[in-house]
Amino acid sequence: MAEKQSIVLFPFMAQGHIIPFLALALNLEQKSKNYNIIIINTPHNIQKLQPSLPPNSSIKLITIPFISSDHNLPPNTENTDTVPYNLVIKLLQASLSLQSPFKNIIKNILTQQPQKHKLCIISDIFFGWTSIVAKELGVFHVVFSGCSGFGLACYYSLWMNLPHRFTNSDDFSLSDFPEARLIQRNQLPNNISQADGFDDWSIFQRKNLSNWVNSDGILFNSVSDFDSVGLNYFVKKLQIPVWSIGPVVLSTGNGSRGKGGGVNPKIIKAWLDSKPLNSVLFVCFGSMNTISSEQMMQLGIALEKSGNFFIWVVRPPIGFDINSEFKPEEWLPLGFMEKTVETGKGIIVNDWAPQVEILSHGSVSAFLSHCGWNSVLESLSYGVPILGWPMAAEQFFNCKFLEEEIGVCVEVARGKSCEVKYEDIVEKIELVMSESGVKIRENACKIKDMIRNAVRDDNEDGFKGSSVRGIDEFLSAAEKSNKAATLSE
């Protein structure tokens, strides 16, 4: 009997990264029983992942040793959802220490695998160094980007062409990605606008991103039918294959999606069931972001004034411990909680909501989001248009892409320290949720259709969508790569 192909997945320790990797692992498992699928991560993340696997899954979880306090991080801090945003760079730097244990794990798998070439590593965009380990051991390696082609192309280009803090004009174009058109200075994430090439972020990213060229390809959690410009940037830049395979998202009802808490999904469903079609605004800023207390206050007033039904996932504002108790009496407008309950206008969820279940419900009309790419894909998969409030990383460029290139978004605010006024938020909400939002909603439905087509694999009419072809091409490239693993030190 032919030996199984082993596929090792290694996400960075953040929910926004672990979730698409888990979804990819489950997709691969569903595609064929012939894969031996392994997810590697640090002890706490593996513990949290375990209950997210379906009971009949054969996906194997391998723990890579990691002690956060050895790296000047608080004890048991292994995921960006428990570190303050300013310490994320420390977690990234600490992840470099995983190189040697990772190599040992791969060597171990290789010793149990007589046909050495039947191994493939899929690693995170932040783990560029894994491509060096793979090269040394003669193993096929790809990077899996949970970001869009367009957003990541801007982000990559910005990091590789530092500094930008001396830019005088309010906007500028990217020399190697002019297709992105003008980037405004206030669209630069803080770490890029402050970078001089010698700070911690610059040092980490430039080394990390430079390593991608050693990889055998890049997988994108995106859809080439609408994201080809950004995907092509990497084909030209790195001269390696790029396969779009998205959307890779967890289906509804998929366990705790890697993080528990928040609210009982049944309560949310019953509440949504009681609301008219297309009447609810969902507000959530991903797995790790929050806004300032001033912004939170204005958003609260805006939700009240706009009069729409809403579900709002709240976390303590910037400057407060993100894991501490939420204090509505301090951070929300006076009496906001009580009024929300009395009028039945909304649900305020602490920390974590069943996002995919909410977005897939017919009562949801729009999503006020930070434009993390998982959230974007989850929203557009159900034709839900976006009110964009980008906060960090490539989110600014996702938002720009969604608004300027595919017309499914209106930007509400930019960044975690900008001044926002409730009147502006109300106006933008209206632009999307009222009659005037017809075009945007139509565009979101067109993208929904593109997404459905991309993952359609119809045996009867022989149709294979672009993402189905993408994953097939990637798997056949992995299988064909007949590299001899050397097991050299």
Ligand SMILES: O=c1ccn([C@@H]2O[C@H](COP(=O)(O)OP(=O)(O)O[C@H]3O[C@H](CO)[C@@H](O)[C@H](O)[C@H]3O)[C@@H](O)[C@H]2O)c(=O)[nH]1
């Ligand atoms: O209450 C919540 C909050 C989040 N989620 C899920 O958590 C994920 C969040 O992912 P995303 O929207 O991409 O946000 P981040 O966690 O901020 O994602 C990081 O990873 C993304 C993909 O690489 C990047 O686009 C972002 O910039 C980066 O911050 C999604 O699957 C959500 O469904 C929930 O289920 N419930």
